[in-house]
Amino acid sequence: MHIHLADIMNREGETLQLQTELEWKSFPVQSDSFSILAKTPLVLSVVNTGDKVLELKGAGRVTVAIPCDRCLEEVAVEIPLDIFRRVDMKLSKEERIRNLDESSYITGTDLDVDQFVYDEVLMQWPVKVLCSKTCKGICSRCGQNLNHGDCGCEKESLDPRMAAVRDIFSKFKEV
Ligand SMILES: [Zn+2]
Ligand SMILES: [Zn+2]
Structure with a gap:
């Protein structure tokens, strides 16, 4: 116009x-x-x-x-x-x-x-947009919207020592 x-x-x-x-x-x-x-x-x-x-x-x-x-x-x-x-x-x-x-x-x-x-x-224009303050986001593994329910993926451990222990366990399983 x-x-x-x-x-x-x-x-x-x-x-x-x-x-x-x-x-x-x-x-x-x-x-x-x-x-x-x-x-x-x-x-x-x-x-x-x-x-x-x-x-x-x-x-x-x-x-x-x-x-x-x-x-x-x-x-x-x-x-x-x-x-x-x-x-x-x-x-x-x-x-x-x-x-x-x-x-x-x-x-x-x-x-x-x-x-x-x-x-x-x-x-x-808003700098940040959230659907709600408690939005759970999406699963970094499978991409499911976690607000719609848990996807069942194993949660990534942020503690590297725990990851090391998990690696040892999975090696045992392979044997
Ligand atoms: Zn959201
Ligand atoms: Zn997932």
Whole structure:
């Protein structure tokens, strides 16, 4: 969705307000793609504060399916959007990018709403995702999700002395 800012740019002190749907079905991050489970319309306001400076505000919410760090099952993670940016339209795109290192969402006088929100979702992206605080993760041997029950694999001993004893026993068994 692109919004033309040319009109509001010529009307100092005025506010443009609208609601728009985000277009994504999934959210790409690097080489991964995450399903979007739910999203609210984005409530966007653009204020011309004078001197060709625009204040952009966006509010909404997206819910993304992100795998649990331990067991890899998808978790519905709600990402609130509460965006505020001040953009000096007197500057060229190159100058803005140099000053703010993120204004790729404006080309000429067009606001690319999805790109505007994309940057914010990335900033709000959770560092760690767990399906629950007590998630048991997956078995390192067979890969079973241990939240669904014990797989019966022998537990790895972390004590090297115990491992040595076990080796001796298995040698005896072979004889
Ligand atoms: Zn988990
Ligand atoms: Zn196992």
